[in-house]
Amino acid sequence: MKRKILLTDCPDAQGLIAKITYICYKHQLNIIKNDEFVDHTHGRFFMRTELEGRFNDETLLADLDDTLPMGAKRRLVAAGKKRVVILVTKEAHCLGDILIKSYEGALNVEIAAVVGNYDKLEDLANKFGVPFHHVSHEGLSREEHEAQMRAVIDGYTPDYVVLAKYMRVLTPEFVSAYPYRIINIHHSFLPAFIGARPYQQAYDRGVKIIGATAHFVTDDLDEGPIIDQHVIPVDHSFSAEAMAKAGRDVERLVLTRGLRQVLEERVFVHGNKTVVFK
Amino acid sequence: MKRKILLTDCPDAQGLIAKITYICYKHQLNIIKNDEFVDHTHGRFFMRTELEGRFNDETLLADLDDTLPMGAKRRLVAAGKKRVVILVTKEAHCLGDILIKSYEGALNVEIAAVVGNYDKLEDLANKFGVPFHHVSHEGLSREEHEAQMRAVIDGYTPDYVVLAKYMRVLTPEFVSAYPYRIINIHHSFLPAFIGARPYQQAYDRGVKIIGATAHFVTDDLDEGPIIDQHVIPVDHSFSAEAMAKAGRDVERLVLTRGLRQVLEERVFVHGNKTVVFK
Amino acid sequence: MKRKILLTDCPDAQGLIAKITYICYKHQLNIIKNDEFVDHTHGRFFMRTELEGRFNDETLLADLDDTLPMGAKRRLVAAGKKRVVILVTKEAHCLGDILIKSYEGALNVEIAAVVGNYDKLEDLANKFGVPFHHVSHEGLSREEHEAQMRAVIDGYTPDYVVLAKYMRVLTPEFVSAYPYRIINIHHSFLPAFIGARPYQQAYDRGVKIIGATAHFVTDDLDEGPIIDQHVIPVDHSFSAEAMAKAGRDVERLVLTRGLRQVLEERVFVHGNKTVVFK
Amino acid sequence: MKRKILLTDCPDAQGLIAKITYICYKHQLNIIKNDEFVDHTHGRFFMRTELEGRFNDETLLADLDDTLPMGAKRRLVAAGKKRVVILVTKEAHCLGDILIKSYEGALNVEIAAVVGNYDKLEDLANKFGVPFHHVSHEGLSREEHEAQMRAVIDGYTPDYVVLAKYMRVLTPEFVSAYPYRIINIHHSFLPAFIGARPYQQAYDRGVKIIGATAHFVTDDLDEGPIIDQHVIPVDHSFSAEAMAKAGRDVERLVLTRGLRQVLEERVFVHGNKTVVFK
Incomplete structure (x- = not known):
């Protein structure tokens, strides 16, 4: 008896379920859990089916292919650990949350490696027995630096690349190497405060809530499909620094929660949006 | 083309979906929206299916009865307004919220009548053209009063009876006349602060959150199946009165939200619990 | 024994409290409640003091003027009802919430009149005995329409003008007639989705939260000082229309809550931001 | 220039501020931040004053003692790290959160030691260079075990003892050794689900929210003054185990947040309740 997840994404039609x-x-x-969604605007059908039993993948997929409409995408994946490489700069809180939750067994992930453009978080990664690679960007062109990063990352053949407050903008070339497989945390409730220093922007605007956004990275900075968002209230007594400090708890929560949804195969990308079955 | 909702509640078995x-x-x-849930602990299957098309209710239900396992319950109901009678005492906020949301078209309900053991809210009901009946409990035994209440309520043949801060305890006889059809708002996050004066209890205990609970009424006071709950933060600066004042916003929100879920046929009762498909 | 509120807004200095x-x-x-805030970045001190006793306003203010630093602003206001005029277009929910909460005694306000550029909400205002003025914009220039609006509004000498989903852009002339006295509800968590059709924008972007913002109106559209904000979670199953429907509950909550803070003299405007003592 | 916090707790009187x-x-x-609260019901005044400057503690306190009413308590404490000993059993998540937040600099605490009645979390403590003591309860009477625990704890002279899911009931003798200095996390929104297996109780009752409570430990099990509480929504799809898993995030959040408030001297105990200046 095994457990697998069937993911169907196809044009809508009568009788699909x-x-x-x-x-x-x-x-x-046996269907353990089934979730489906029809986007009536775009005529698209999405279904996530948790199955248990003895699988003959080949005949199951062949039967599906005989039945599903043209243009259907379907995947059958084992429910199990996915492998990730985590990119960091200097801030510890997002990396720390993923490490500790993985350690506790609260996140079904294999952290293959941590790669930093600074060496500040080497000690933290090593505490949990995770290899750390310092790939400094100093003295390198963006292309050279990314080439070195990619060489390290690809050595681990990760399912996903997680940007845990990795503070460098990525080139389209880098992004296209991992299509919809790079997950970033942005420290604002997008699309508010795109770009640099969102907490300073939030302070300057005098907002009463701040937030964070986990999203897939695409060529357009801060514009990729949103996976998850969360906010907390603030008030006049918060300086930009106090917002940044309070915001760390939101960032770690949202990144880990969004990552968990991806790891558990709950997320479909659909245009520039996501369907997330919780 | 009509829209109906098929509700299935039966022992779990392979292939039901x-x-x-x-x-x-x-x-x-056409399936507009489908939700299902398997309670693996109790081996029970629940499904809510929003359907659109031309219905032959008789043959559809006959086909289902041929297929569903022994002990299955299924209902096919038109998506449309349900009729309610609202019971009140003196507080306006819950009644007011239902009236105004019904007026705005935000709640798919026909408010047949309001019945109060005081006459304080007659003016409010009448503003919205809803008949008000004052059935005073003064000088009457509980049984006599309930008999008068029931005579008024039953004259309207309501689908549901809503206790919008109706502050009298009901007898088992009254409750059994409307099985799982009486919806109450209790002003605490049950099971905390069962019984009288929950805000005073909350104040005395020094809690940092207060809440409200919408539930079906059963023989056991405050013990019926919970439909919905919501809370808000409080702190040391809240007196019991301030909690009661702040709590009114939670009470109105939860009662109206729970009622909407019931009106939209989203709620199954299962033992002393509910399955709510949002 | 009376109750008044002393509001102090001045350059920071030692010993002010x-x-x-x-x-x-x-x-x-007697000080019933005292709140103070120092904006250390701008060197500004804010204090709100609820006082009880026998007041000699003249000597009290004279004593304060002798003591406070140059550039101080101070006001002593009676704790009591403020008078508002509410501007509407067609949507009932924000107006309805203010009317019902005022009726219940949950909002310390005198609703002097409702003014609409359509006549759709006349019936609702009249239910609560509030005069309604229909000032159609049809066939009028913006200036002509606003002149008529102002004539009606000014006849009531309101403390505040509330835009309860009033869907027309105001000219700088109109705004400057009521400086920091016009309160608007914008149906997004500003600064996200400035401008028209924010729910459609939110749907198109695929956000996982939607919200609303109460703010003072200034010359810059949707850019005035934010008083309050609130959000709710949404997911892929929400169409733009479903977001708009769900958002109404947030809009009414935020507008009424922001208005209450203003009515209770809890809000200081400071640059383009607010200090709100809750 | 130093920073200290003055804490005043005394009978209310005119002119105290x-x-x-x-x-x-x-x-x-210089007053950096001032918070005060008058409990009008009990006639008690609380004030927390963050001060900056050159302190002469002796004369400052003498001046205060000359001025404050009979029965006043006042403390002047340096703003800085407090020392804690953390007690654990087998679950890693609360300990992990305190360790990682301390490591990141997000919690102003010195973790002197971790003491466990199992040795399961020794590895986790050691990763962060914190000494771990395994004090097994096996074969010991409750009194003998607590005597050994106290010997270890007292060797570190902690300011506070933190029960990070320490799953043994403490005797009144143990509790009285650290009056209002033991902070516990209870895995329910107290006073709901006092006692054992709160998630199972929550599941059985069918609640729609679950929560956690940080409180000071007193002789009465789960009845001590509440410091902080938080909740999350659940629904019918959550088994008791799923509630426990989801609840861990609330437990860690509430314990760390409550602990931070205590460490920053924001918490007054007042009868069986707390005043918390956030």
Whole structure:
């Protein structure tokens, strides 16, 4: 008895739930949990099916391919650990949260390595037995630096690359090497305060809430599909520094929560948006 | 083209989603939204299916009855207004919220009548063209008073009876006349502060959050199945009166939200608990 | 024994709390509640003091003027009802919430009149005995329309003008007639989604939270000092229309809450930001 | 220039703010932040004053003693690190959060030692260079075990003892050795679900929110003064185990937040309640 997740993303049509679940039934697979969503605006159907049983992947997928409409995408993935490489700069809180939750067994992830453009967090990674690579950007062009980063990252063949407050802008070339596989935390409730120093922007504008956003990275800075967001209230007594300090708790929460949703195969990308089955 | 909701509540078995959705497909009904839940502990399956199309209720239900396991309950209900009678005492905020949201079109309900054991809210009901009945409890035994209340309520044949801060305890006889059809708002996050004066209890205990609970009424006071709950933070500066004042916003929110879920056929009762498909 | 609120807004200096509270003490006034805030960045001091006792306003203010530093602003205001005129277009929910909360005694306000550029909400205002003025903009230039609006508004000499989903942009002339006395609700968590159709913008961007903002109106559209904000979670299943529907609950909550803070003299304007003592 | 915090807790009287702040002014101390609260029900005054300047503790306190009413308590404490000993059993998440936040500099604390009745968390403590003591309760009477625990704890002379999911009930003797200096996290929103297995109780009751409570430990189990509480929504799909898993994030948040408030001298105990200046 194994557990796998079937992910279906296809043009909407009548009877899809019946057809897909019937195939699962015919294969004597038990549906542990099923979530579906129809985007009526775009005529698109999404379904996530947690299955348990004895799988014959080949015939199951063949049966699905016979049944699903043209343009369907379907994946059958084992429910298990995904491998990630984490990119950092100097701030410890997001990396620390992923390390400690992984250590506690609260996050189903294999942290293959941490790569930093500073060496400040080497000690933290090593505490948890995770290899740390210092790839300094000093004296290098952006392209040279990214080439070195990619060489290190690709050595670990990660499923996902996590930017845990990695504070450098990535080139389109870098991004396209990991399509919808780079997860970033932005320290504002996007699309408010795009770009640099969002807490200073929030302070200057006098907002009464601050937040953070986990999103996939695309070519457009801070414009990729949003996975998760969270906010906390602030008031006049918060300086920009106090906002940044309070915001760290939101950043770590949102990045880890968004990452967990990705790791558990709960996230579909659909245009520049996501469908997230919680 | 009509819209109806199919509600299935039965012992769990393999293939249920496939079988039910296949019947819908065969009847050429479009699934607008589907939610299902399996309670693995108790081996029970729940499904709410929003359907659109041309319905032949009789054959659809017959097909379902042929297919569903022994002990299945299924209902097919039109998506539309439900009729309620609202019971009140003196406090205006919960009644006011239901009236105004109904007026705005934000709540799909027909408010047949308001019945009060005081006449204080007659003016408010009448503003919105809703008949008000004053059924005073003074000089009456509990049984006599409830008999008069029931006579008024039953004259309106309501789908649900809503206790919008109706401050009298109901007898088992009254409750059993409307099984799982009486919705109450209790002014605490149950099971904390059962019974009288929950805000005073909250103040005395020094809690840092207060809340409210919408629940179905059963024989056991404050012990019926919980439909919805919400809380707000408080601190040392809140007297019991200030808590009660702040709590009114939570009470109105929770009662209206819980009522909406019931009106939209999103709520299954399961033992002393609810399954709520949001 | 009366209750008044002393509001002090002045350059920061040593001993201000001591000096101000000593003057109150000397006048045998009891401090019911005191809040103060020093903006260390701008060197500015804010204090709100709820006082009880027998007031000699003239000598109290004279004593304060002798003591406070150059550039100080201080006001002594009676704790009591403020008068507002509410501007509306077609949507009922914000107006409805203010009317019902005022009716319940939950909002310390005198609603002098409602003015609409459509007549749709006349019935709602009249239910609560509030005069309604229909000032149509049709066939009028913006200036002509605003002149008519101002004539109606000014006839009521309101303390504040409340834009309860009044969907027309105001000219600088109109705004300058009521400096920091016009309160608007914007249906996004500003500064996200400035301008038209914020829910459509939110849907298009795929955000996971939506919100609303109460702010003072200034010449810059949607850029005035923020009084209060609140958000709710949404997900992929929300269409733009569903966001708008869910957002109404946030809009009404934030507008009423922000208005209450203003009515209770809890809000200082400071540059383009607010200090709000809750 | 130093920074200290003056904490005043005394019977209410006219002019207290003026008198205390005047003494600070006379001593040429700058008030960075001041919070006060009058409990009008009990006639008690609380004030927390963050001061900056050159302190002569002796004369400052003498001046205060000359001025404050009979029965006043006042303390002048340096703003700085407090020393804690953390007690654990087997669960890592609360200890992990305190360790990582201390490591990041987000919590102003010196973790002197971790003491566990199992040895499971020794590795985690040691990662951060914190000594771990395994004091097994096996084969010992409660009194013998506590005597060993106290010997270890007292060797570190901690300011506070933190129960980070320490799952043994303490005797009144143990509690009285650290009066209002033991901080516990209880995994429910007290007073709901007092006692054992609160998540199972929450599951059985069918609540729609779960929470956690940080409180000072007194002789009455789960009845001590509440410092902080937080909740998250749950629904029918949460088993008791899923609630426990989701609840861990609330537990760690509330314990660390409550501890921070205590460490920053923001908490007064007042009867069986707290005054917390945030």
